[in-house]
Amino acid sequence: MPQxxxxxxxxxxxxxxxxxxxxxxxxxxxxxxxxxxxxAGTTAHQVRKDLSCLGTLGRRGxxxxxxxxxxxxxxxxxxxxxxxxxxxxxxxxxxxxxxxRGFRERGFHIVALFDSDPRKEGCxxxxxxxxxxxxxxxxxxxxxxxxxIIAVPATAAQxxxxxxxxxxxxxxxxxxxxxxxxxxxxxxRSVDLAVExxxxxxxxxxxxxxxxxx
Amino acid sequence: MPQxxxxxxxxxxxxxxxxxxxxxxxxxxxxxxxxxxxxAGTTAHQVRKDLSCLGTLGRRGxxxxxxxxxxxxxxxxxxxxxxxxxxxxxxxxxxxxxxxRGFRERGFHIVALFDSDPRKEGCxxxxxxxxxxxxxxxxxxxxxxxxxIIAVPATAAQxxxxxxxxxxxxxxxxxxxxxxxxxxxxxxRSVDLAVExxxxxxxxxxxxxxxxxx
Numbered sequence: 001m002p003q004x005x006x007x008x009x010x011x012x013x014x015x016x017x018x019x020x021x022x023x024x025x026x027x028x029x030x031x032x033x034x035x036x037x038x039x040a041g042t043t044a045h046q047v048r049k050d051l052s053c054l055g056t057l058g059r060r061g062x063x064x065x066x067x068x069x070x071x072x073x074x075x076x077x078x079x080x081x082x083x084x085x086x087x088x089x090x091x092x093x094x095x096x097x098x099x100x101r102g103f104r105e106r107g108f109h110i111v112a113l114f115d116s117d118p119r120k121e122g123c124x125x126x127x128x129x130x131x132x133x134x135x136x137x138x139x140x141x142x143x144x145x146x147x148x149i150i151a152v153p154a155t156a157a158q159x160x161x162x163x164x165x166x167x168x169x170x171x172x173x174x175x176x177x178x179x180x181x182x183x184x185x186x187x188x189r190s191v192d193l194a195v196e197x198x199x200x201x202x203x204x205x206x207x208x209x210x211x212x213x214x
Numbered sequence: 215m216p217q218x219x220x221x222x223x224x225x226x227x228x229x230x231x232x233x234x235x236x237x238x239x240x241x242x243x244x245x246x247x248x249x250x251x252x253x254a255g256t257t258a259h260q261v262r263k264d265l266s267c268l269g270t271l272g273r274r275g276x277x278x279x280x281x282x283x284x285x286x287x288x289x290x291x292x293x294x295x296x297x298x299x300x301x302x303x304x305x306x307x308x309x310x311x312x313x314x315r316g317f318r319e320r321g322f323h324i325v326a327l328f329d330s331d332p333r334k335e336g337c338x339x340x341x342x343x344x345x346x347x348x349x350x351x352x353x354x355x356x357x358x359x360x361x362x363i364i365a366v367p368a369t370a371a372q373x374x375x376x377x378x379x380x381x382x383x384x385x386x387x388x389x390x391x392x393x394x395x396x397x398x399x400x401x402x403r404s405v406d407l408a409v410e411x412x413x414x415x416x417x418x419x420x421x422x423x424x425x426x427x428x
Contacts, residue, residue, distance in 0.1 A: 014413065077416050079412060092314065095310065103411060177232075193405070195232075197361070203403070
């Protein structure tokens with residue numbers, strides 16, 4: 001697959017994969033492009049276009065073979081492997097992410113947990129002991145960590161990002177409500193939970209016929 | 215602002231607002247469109263286009279007045295008000311979201327917490343007592359709850375969504391890794407944390423020149 005996959009295409013491919021894996025678990029052998037499109041919130045035409053880029057073609061009257069397409073899609077999306085992850089920030093969000101089964105199930109293993117607060121040092125969350133930031137660099141190298149998760153307050157986020165990059169991490173999932181800057185060669189995805197709520201609120205307001213309550 | 219704002223435009227407007235509020239807190243009086251664009255990951259042209267839709271024009275050589283544009287943008291995005299939110303699911307993610315300051319700071323107040331597990335009933339998280347699902351409908355009506363957050367396992371998500379809709383909730387923020395279906399007039403935004411990790415992993419893989427490790 002080409003390196004520069006547009007973000008919306010990537011998101012659609014991940015949604016197809018979710019649906020196809022669900023079908024695989026159910027034992028459903030095939031799916032038509034219109035059904036897959038409906039499940040992923042898009043059209044049959046878009047499904048066929050996206051999947052043809054992977055060299056995966058459905059057959060007229062049969063559709064896509066679930067058992068064939070799942071491994072192809074997982075490989076194309078670099079999901080046919082495991083990732084080791086270091087998490088920084090043992091606050092509420094950090095602790096929830098440590099325990100989040102969705103990460104493990106999808107191949108993301110949080111193998112180390114860090115916090116700058118000495119009072120949290122040595123505490124254990126989801127079988128991970130909270131380590132001091134001074135051990136980040138060595139731990140990342142020793143455990144072969146490639147991805148970092150930032151779950152610290154906004155003001156601390158850039159400093160933590162710098163330390164993760166210096167330790168050799170290649171990608172950062174940032175939950176702090178702050179923009180972080182990394183050098184070329186390091187990838188960042190930011191998840192701002194309040195922005196998700198704001199988008200929802202806007203959609204609710206926009207569709208209401210009455211003026212919103214004060 | 216028109217009701218049907220495309221999702222990318224909405225996301226950009228929210229990013230501008232974040233940056234403008236940061237400048238306001240710092241006491242910066244004006245910002246040029248190219249600076250605002252750089253902070254929000256877009257171009258000066260796009261900034262001018264997006265903001266002109268709000269009737270907000272910068273002045274050549276001066277830029278946008280931060281103190282004028284912040285309230286305009288907040289009103290246009292329906293963020294000049296408070297929202298009452300019910301959260302269903304007192305597991306790790308649900309508890310972290312209850313304690314998440316970012317929601318309160320942006321006007322989203324979680325006023326009730328529900329769980330179907332009788333063992334959790336009466337427990338208190340972030341000053342909220344866990345209530346049984348049987349009290350959802352009455353509580354939503356009594357407290358004037360308009361938004362719901364789903365933080366339950368995938369298999370339970372649709373049932374919880376149905377109960378929230380029946381209770382009169384108008385928007386749902388879904389953290390369960392499941393697609394939920396709601397009637398017209400109810401808005402849903404889904405946040406799949408594992409998909410965020412998968413997108414990051416793909417970007418890291420795509421840019422690495424070496425083949426990924428097995």
